[in-house]
Amino acid sequence: MASNSRKNVALDREDVLKLGFAGNVVEKRVTRKDDEVRPWDLETKFQYVGTRVPRFDGLAKATGRAKYTYDVNLPGMLYARFVRTTVAAGTVKEIDLSKALALPGVKAAEQVWDLKNPVRYAGQAVAVVCCETSEQCDDAVRAVKVQYERKPHVVTVEDAIKDDAPQVGNRKNATEPQIGRNAVDVEEIDAALKTAAATVDVTYRTQVQTHTALETHGTVAHFTKDATGAEKLYVWASTQGTFTVREGLCRALKLEANQVEVISEFVGGGFGAKFGADETAIWAARLSKKTGAPVKLMLTRKEEHLCTGNRPDSVQHVRAGCDKDGNLVAWHVRNWGTGGVVPNAGARNPMIYTPRGMKTRKEEFAVLTNCGPQAAMRAPAHPQGAFANEQVVDELAEKLGMDPIAFRLKNDSYKQRPAQYELGKKLIGWERRNPKGGDGPLAGTGARKRGLGVAAATWGVNGGADGTAVAIVISPDGTVEVRNGCQDIGTGTRTLLGLTAGEALGCPKEKIRVRLGHTTDPFGPASGGSVTGPTLSAAGVEAGHAAKLAFLRKLGPKLGVEASSLDVVAGKVTSKDGKSWSWDDACRQLGVESVEITHTRGENFDAGFQGTVGGVQLAEVEVDTETGFVRVIKVVAIQDAGTVINRLTFESQVLGGVIQGISYALYENRWMDRRSGFMLNPNIESYKIAGAADMPEIVTVAFDLANGLNSAGVSGLGEPTVIPTAPAIANAIANATGVRVRELPMTPDRVLAALAAAKGGAK
Amino acid sequence: MKRFEFVEASSLAQAAKLAAQPNGAVRAGGIDLMDLQKEHLAEPDRVISIRRVPGAAEIREEGGALVIGPLVTLAQLASHPVALAKWKAVAVAAGEAASPQVRNQATVIGNLLQRPRCWYFRNELLQCARKGGPDCLSQEGENRYHAIFENKDCAIVHASNVSPAAMLFDGSVKTVKADGSRREIPLAKLFVKPEVDITKEHVLEAGEVVEALVLPAKAGGDHSSFLAAREKSAFDWPLFSLAVRLEMSGNVVKAAQIVFGAAAPTPLRREKAEAALVGKAIDEATARAAAALCFEDATPMTQNGYKVAMGTALTARAILAAV
Numbered sequence A: 001m002a003s004n005s006r007k008n009v010a011l012d013r014e015d016v017l018k019l020g021f022a023g024n025v026v027e028k029r030v031t032r033k034d035d036e037v038r039p040w041d042l043e044t045k046f047q048y049v050g051t052r053v054p055r056f057d058g059l060a061k062a063t064g065r066a067k068y069t070y071d072v073n074l075p076g077m078l079y080a081r082f083v084r085t086t087v088a089a090g091t092v093k094e095i096d097l098s099k100a101l102a103l104p105g106v107k108a109a110e111q112v113w114d115l116k117n118p119v120r121y122a123g124q125a126v127a128v129v130c131c132e133t134s135e136q137c138d139d140a141v142r143a144v145k146v147q148y149e150r151k152p153h154v155v156t157v158e159d160a161i162k163d164d165a166p167q168v169g170n171r172k173n174a175t176e177p178q179i180g181r182n183a184v185d186v187e188e189i190d191a192a193l194k195t196a197a198a199t200v201d202v203t204y205r206t207q208v209q210t211h212t213a214l215e216t217h218g219t220v221a222h223f224t225k226d227a228t229g230a231e232k233l234y235v236w237a238s239t240q241g242t243f244t245v246r247e248g249l250c251r252a253l254k255l256e257a258n259q260v261e262v263i264s265e266f267v268g269g270g271f272g273a274k275f276g277a278d279e280t281a282i283w284a285a286r287l288s289k290k291t292g293a294p295v296k297l298m299l300t301r302k303e304e305h306l307c308t309g310n311r312p313d314s315v316q317h318v319r320a321g322c323d324k325d326g327n328l329v330a331w332h333v334r335n336w337g338t339g340g341v342v343p344n345a346g347a348r349n350p351m352i353y354t355p356r357g358m359k360t361r362k363e364e365f366a367v368l369t370n371c372g373p374q375a376a377m378r379a380p381a382h383p384q385g386a387f388a389n390e391q392v393v394d395e396l397a398e399k400l401g402m403d404p405i406a407f408r409l410k411n412d413s414y415k416q417r418p419a420q421y422e423l424g425k426k427l428i429g430w431e432r433r434n435p436k437g438g439d440g441p442l443a444g445t446g447a448r449k450r451g452l453g454v455a456a457a458t459w460g461v462n463g464g465a466d467g468t469a470v471a472i473v474i475s476p477d478g479t480v481e482v483r484n485g486c487q488d489i490g491t492g493t494r495t496l497l498g499l500t501a502g503e504a505l506g507c508p509k510e511k512i513r514v515r516l517g518h519t520t521d522p523f524g525p526a527s528g529g530s531v532t533g534p535t536l537s538a539a540g541v542e543a544g545h546a547a548k549l550a551f552l553r554k555l556g557p558k559l560g561v562e563a564s565s566l567d568v569v570a571g572k573v574t575s576k577d578g579k580s581w582s583w584d585d586a587c588r589q590l591g592v593e594s595v596e597i598t599h600t601r602g603e604n605f606d607a608g609f610q611g612t613v614g615g616v617q618l619a620e621v622e623v624d625t626e627t628g629f630v631r632v633i634k635v636v637a638i639q640d641a642g643t644v645i646n647r648l649t650f651e652s653q654v655l656g657g658v659i660q661g662i663s664y665a666l667y668e669n670r671w672m673d674r675r676s677g678f679m680l681n682p683n684i685e686s687y688k689i690a691g692a693a694d695m696p697e698i699v700t701v702a703f704d705l706a707n708g709l710n711s712a713g714v715s716g717l718g719e720p721t722v723i724p725t726a727p728a729i730a731n732a733i734a735n736a737t738g739v740r741v742r743e744l745p746m747t748p749d750r751v752l753a754a755l756a757a758a759k760g761g762a763k
Numbered sequence B: 001m002k003r004f005e006f007v008e009a010s011s012l013a014q015a016a017k018l019a020a021q022p023n024g025a026v027r028a029g030g031i032d033l034m035d036l037q038k039e040h041l042a043e044p045d046r047v048i049s050i051r052r053v054p055g056a057a058e059i060r061e062e063g064g065a066l067v068i069g070p071l072v073t074l075a076q077l078a079s080h081p082v083a084l085a086k087w088k089a090v091a092v093a094a095g096e097a098a099s100p101q102v103r104n105q106a107t108v109i110g111n112l113l114q115r116p117r118c119w120y121f122r123n124e125l126l127q128c129a130r131k132g133g134p135d136c137l138s139q140e141g142e143n144r145y146h147a148i149f150e151n152k153d154c155a156i157v158h159a160s161n162v163s164p165a166a167m168l169f170d171g172s173v174k175t176v177k178a179d180g181s182r183r184e185i186p187l188a189k190l191f192v193k194p195e196v197d198i199t200k201e202h203v204l205e206a207g208e209v210v211e212a213l214v215l216p217a218k219a220g221g222d223h224s225s226f227l228a229a230r231e232k233s234a235f236d237w238p239l240f241s242l243a244v245r246l247e248m249s250g251n252v253v254k255a256a257q258i259v260f261g262a263a264a265p266t267p268l269r270r271e272k273a274e275a276a277l278v279g280k281a282i283d284e285a286t287a288r289a290a291a292a293l294c295f296e297d298a299t300p301m302t303q304n305g306y307k308v309a310m311g312t313a314l315t316a317r318a319i320l321a322a323v
């Protein structure tokens, strides 16, 4: 048995955990202090973890009682709006605020731009206005006169890597290639490919996707001074990181942490683009300080598309080969992508197929263009890379006449994948798959052809202690308040924290109240890298357990029972001698005293069952081969995520991933105009996002397992399910038609072009 | 948007008078007008709402014709049993536009008169030919959503779902002008081609208000067809659309009308194909042959050639569906 111990802790007890999943159970020893919770594993009996619990805030959200930053309106509040560059490259010669300042209702207008800076894209903030109404802001923005000197710009990767391309930054547009780990040289790849039984040499392309969260970036700031002259800044922010916003504002306004309180009770999504004190936070705060009034600065939908982040595009050239049994022998990828004015754009081609002996080489070029900056977006780099990788393995399997799942399993060491594929095959009806692309009973003989496809993804388990703590207050009326200062960006964090703490405490779940999103509460993580679940759920379990012990210590004397003989089981307090008290009766014994604890989350364990999460998705599509339209009929998504705390929010996350994946596969695209350098579709009308009517049947399956990586065994789920959807759909298109679409989004024009090219080739 | 005065007219004649004053605009459902105002493509000083005009939301059958008032919504028309029975393509076209929310607010007349969706036109900062600029920016730009016919001067596609279907019935609009005079304009004369006047899409004068869309009954109206191809199933304008009406005598075509919607700057009759269908029985082969004829004069641009293949398939399907 492997030893599994926690670092730097006085060790005084050892438990044997049963980890893994049915058919693959392992035992691991874990040592811990006597008063610590027994980490959750396969043998843990739950009261409500793993059931279907409606979100605690579901009703508040559905009825509009939940107030997002956008909904915050304070007495005497002013509105602010940015003025943005209308050239893609050049310099700002002059910014004239005088006309704006003369307009009625305008309280302030500030230059936010340093004239020494070059303009790098259309949409950079140069000034900000602050007015009594939002409508006055519209007028004031137009009254600010900005003089530019234009310079040539470049907005596509293809143009930017040309020798005579205008230079976007201070150096060449394309970075030197970043070479991936364990890369062999090109000659070795060539040699391995020579021995291969099947090879491909293909180029895949993906588009720029903008985050387009439902709630735009924005902040309401209120800078106050009390009677003693003490300054305090209250900030409502649409953010993925309450504490990172506080930290950024402290720096920008030279305030101490105790002088800034950030509030984010409800956040309308972020997808990775809402970390830290952004320009809305800093300028709302500065303008509030200047005007003495609260200031609301929400971005418009147009600004949201132009300047708040996006997923870089990619051009991925892949050469790969396998032996006659389907073992991969070589994989060489060169990729280019643009993060706009940010030199960070790699598709990274995260490979999940890395059999021993395979020669690999990755070369990644980040290309600067005069476009809005990229930002982390749900599983950064992975959807791009998977779109190529997961099709390349299909292409190789096809050449060998091998089933693509059998091919994948040859090259994939992920423990639960075989079982996941078995389940997936059953749920999609894999036996119906056309034996040859475009040819089979499922494809049929008509214009509309159906096919099946598959893809997989693996993702890391992140999150840890990092100072995260949870406060719990048990009141004499029986209510249990659970508090952490981090935010719920829509993933169900509030419910997750309440359930994990409540489960460990043992109280009835109706008694749990959760408060999130106030930086006056204990520290919590920023929501990125799928860390919030693993971080907070473990903190919740440990804090719930600590609260239970504290509660029983106080209760014992009042009940005249040894605290050590008491326990809380399924909503009741019980004693070893068989007595029991209802939760409410027991709490009443506290009199006027509450039980309050704050518990700091322990470290992760050294090694659990597995440091990764994974899943597979299978898609059925119908392709209209005359019009080029692709309709997704069904997606089966099987995903492991460690302990599933709440099946409803698990499903919601997986559905969300698949929906965003479908949208990425078939619809979304940022279109740039090469001549003007403008984004042509900064709206949600021609920036097309899948809607309700475009949705297939989506079947989600939680692949339950215990990972033992932290006290709750939760692994995080926000990102991985967005990765395999587009390649599963692409593979299904190939199975339906016999033709591969190697560019996202797979719109009718591209499907028709691929079909026409195949026909041309056959002549 | 620019500040404006909001006025509610009590009659259409009054609305016409008010709208004729400099910088007035009539507002029906307001869906397109609002978009235009937000982007400063329309900057009316006075917006005249016709929402309170009595009786304006009625659909009537009058002397065998369908008469659609200026406040009739797309949703209302789409579910109107008489329209569905005798003017089928029109009701279907209305029901396939936009999204349920938009259809509940948008009027049929407003739909005919909406301005183009071209993304160069819709961007305030870009001066395209339609807005007085020197050239059509789509010609060497991003033109995947643009016209494949009559697209040399300006490559917008006609945006309305309803108009190609309404043209199958030789429809017309009845209008009232500021001076109280009235006229009737056949749809075939309502829309303006770029070569005639690149800055406007219809011939209505300033302040001229449409009182009704009139659709005479026609043989074959009960199985007339409308098809639109949209990237998304809702909340999206078509990549291509068309309407077809066939008058049959037994299984042979007596007369045919084929009108393309989102293919050219104005709705486009396809007379050559219509003539080719007359006297023929409709089967897959005749439908496909006629469809191919419809695209003989197509002039696709750099990125929208796919619309020819897509449109040909849809045209054949619409012909088969109209039998």
Ligand SMILES: Cc1cc2nc3c(=O)[nH]c(=O)nc-3n(C[C@H](O)[C@H](O)[C@H](O)COP(=O)(O)OP(=O)(O)OC[C@H]3O[C@@H](n4cnc5c(N)ncnc54)[C@H](O)[C@@H]3O)c2cc1C
Residues within 6 Å of the ligand: A685, B025, B026, B027, B028, B029, B030, B031, B032, B033, B034, B070, B074, B096, B097, B098, B099, B102, B105, B106, B107, B108, B109, B110, B111, B112, B113, B114, B115, B159, B160, B161, B162, B208, B209, B210, B211, B235, B236, B237, B238
């Ligand atoms: C997301 C989205 C998707 C859409 N998809 C489609 C689609 O697929 N197909 C489609 O056809 N349309 C589509 N539309 C367009 C929509 O149907 C039209 O904007 C709507 O029908 C306009 O009607 P309205 O009553 O709101 O017009 P308004 O905005 O009130 O008016 C439009 C124009 O007509 C003028 N006008 C209105 N009524 C009169 C009158 N009685 N006399 C004189 N002038 C008048 C106004 O002055 C204005 O210039 C879509 C719209 C949206 C927002």
